[in-house]
Amino acid sequence: MPSLLRSSGRSESSAAAQSLRARGLRLTRPRRLILDAVQASTAHPSASAVYRQVRRRLPRVSLATVYRNLRFLAAEGLLRERAGASGLRFDGNTRPHDHFTCVRCGRIYDVPGGGAGGGVRARLAATTGFEVLDHRIEFFGRCGECRRRARRSLTTRQRRSHGRAKPQGQ
Amino acid sequence: MPSLLRSSGRSESSAAAQSLRARGLRLTRPRRLILDAVQASTAHPSASAVYRQVRRRLPRVSLATVYRNLRFLAAEGLLRERAGASGLRFDGNTRPHDHFTCVRCGRIYDVPGGGAGGGVRARLAATTGFEVLDHRIEFFGRCGECRRRARRSLTTRQRRSHGRAKPQGQ
DNA sequence: CGCTAAACGAGAATCATTACTAATTGAGTA
DNA sequence: TACTCAATTAGTAATGATTCTCGTTTAGCG
Numbered sequence: 001m002p003s004l005l006r007s008s009g010r011s012e013s014s015a016a017a018q019s020l021r022a023r024g025l026r027l028t029r030p031r032r033l034i035l036d037a038v039q040a041s042t043a044h045p046s047a048s049a050v051y052r053q054v055r056r057r058l059p060r061v062s063l064a065t066v067y068r069n070l071r072f073l074a075a076e077g078l079l080r081e082r083a084g085a086s087g088l089r090f091d092g093n094t095r096p097h098d099h100f101t102c103v104r105c106g107r108i109y110d111v112p113g114g115g116a117g118g119g120v121r122a123r124l125a126a127t128t129g130f131e132v133l134d135h136r137i138e139f140f141g142r143c144g145e146c147r148r149r150a151r152r153s154l155t156t157r158q159r160r161s162h163g164r165a166k167p168q169g170q
Numbered sequence: 171m172p173s174l175l176r177s178s179g180r181s182e183s184s185a186a187a188q189s190l191r192a193r194g195l196r197l198t199r200p201r202r203l204i205l206d207a208v209q210a211s212t213a214h215p216s217a218s219a220v221y222r223q224v225r226r227r228l229p230r231v232s233l234a235t236v237y238r239n240l241r242f243l244a245a246e247g248l249l250r251e252r253a254g255a256s257g258l259r260f261d262g263n264t265r266p267h268d269h270f271t272c273v274r275c276g277r278i279y280d281v282p283g284g285g286a287g288g289g290v291r292a293r294l295a296a297t298t299g300f301e302v303l304d305h306r307i308e309f310f311g312r313c314g315e316c317r318r319r320a321r322r323s324l325t326t327r328q329r330r331s332h333g334r335a336k337p338q339g340q
Numbered sequence: 341c342g343c344t345a346a347a348c349g350a351g352a353a354t355c356a357t358t359a360c361t362a363a364t365t366g367a368g369t370a
Numbered sequence: 371t372a373c374t375c376a377a378t379t380a381g382t383a384a385t386g387a388t389t390c391t392c393g394t395t396t397a398g399c400g
Contacts, residue, residue, distance in 0.1 A: 026398085063388090098294070100302075128281060134310040140304040140305065141300050217356080234357090
C-alpha cells in the first residue's frame with residue numbers, strides 16, 4: 001500500500017533526532033514516545049510507568065524496548081536516570097535541580113536547588129583530594145498535601161479520641 | 171547433648187542488646203554478627219557482601235536472615251540503609267555525613283559533611299511549604315587513587331601515542 | 341529497489357528481595 | 371532445672387525488576 005496516513009512520516013527533524021542521525025543513530029517512534037512520556041511527566045516515572053504510558057499509543061511496544069531506550073536516552077543526555085528507595089526512576093528535567101521525596105505518599109518533587117549546590121561541592125573538593133564531577137541533593141519529609149491530611153486526621157482523632165493514624169505507603 | 175562449648179554464652183550485655191531486650195526483642199548471634207559486619211566495614215556493603223562476611227563465622231546463616239536483620243537493625247537505628255545506583259547498601263556510620271561515589275572504581279567514601287547540610291535544608295524549608303525531616307548529599311567523581319591511575323595511563327598513552335583510555339566499570 | 345546496521349518484540353534468563361513455614365532458641369518463670 | 375511462649379531462624383519458594391538472546395523489522399543511503 002502507498003504511503004497514505006503513515007503514522008511516522010519521514011525522518012524526524014527535531015534537533016535531538018538530527019544530532020543522533022549524525023552519529024548513525026535513530027530517533028524511532030518507540031524511542032520518541034518513550035522520551036515524550038518521560039519529558040511530559042513531572043512524577044519521575046519508573047520504567048514500568050513509562051511502559052504503561054507508551055503502550056497507549058503503541059500497544060505492541062515491548063518492555064525490553066522501554067528499558068533499552070531509557071538507558072539509551074540517558075546515555076545521550078536527553079533524560080536523567082536516578083536510583084532511590086523506590087528503584088530506578090527517570091527524570092525529563094535535565095537542568096540541575098534537587099529532589100524532595102515525601103516519606104508519606106512517596107511522591108518525588110523537583111525543587112529549584114542549584115544555588116547552594118556550588119558551595120557544597122566546592123567545600124568537598126577542598127576537603128578531600130577528589131575530583132568532584134557532579135552531586136545530588138535529596139530531601140525527605142512530608143509534602144504540603146500530606147501535612148494537611150495529617151493535620152486533618154489528627155483533629156478527627158482528637159475529636160473522636162481514637163488511636164494513632166496509620167500512615168500509608170506510596 | 172549437654173551445653174558444652176555453647177558458642178553464645180549468656181545473654182548480651184551491650185547497650186544495644188539491653189535496649190532491645192527492654193522491648194522484648196533480642197540481639198541474637200546472627201543479628202549481632204550482621205551488625206558487626208556492617209559496622210566493621212567502611213565499604214558500605216550490600217546485603218550479599220554482609221552475607222558472605224557473616225557466613226565465615228556462621229556458615230549455616232540464611233540469606234533471608236541477613237536481609238531481615240539488616241532491615242530490622244536499620245529500623246532500630248543501629249545502622250543506615252541507602253539505595254543508590256549500585257542497589258541497596260548499608261552503612262554502619264549513623265552519624266550525619268555525606269557520601270562520595272567514585273564513578274570509576276565504584277567505591278563509596280564517607281565525607282565529613284554535615285556542616286553545609288543545615289543551610290541546604292533551611293533553604294528548602296523556606297522555599298517550599300514542605301516539612302523537611304532529613305536530607306542526603308551525594309557527590310560523584312573520581313577518587314584520589316583513580317585520578318592517579320588515570321594520570322599514569324595518560325602519560326603512558328602519550329608516550330606511545332595511543333587513543334583514549336577505556337574507563338572500567340565498578 | 342536493495343543493502344546493512346540499527347532497532348524492535350517476544351520471551352527466556354538472571355538477580356535481588358521478600359514471603360512462607362516448620363523448627364529452634366532465648367528469656368522469664370514456675 | 372524444667373516449662374512455656376513469643377521471637378527468631380534456616381531453607382526454600384515466590385515475586386518483581388532488569389537484562390539478555392535471537393529472529394524479524396525498519397531507517398537511511400547508495
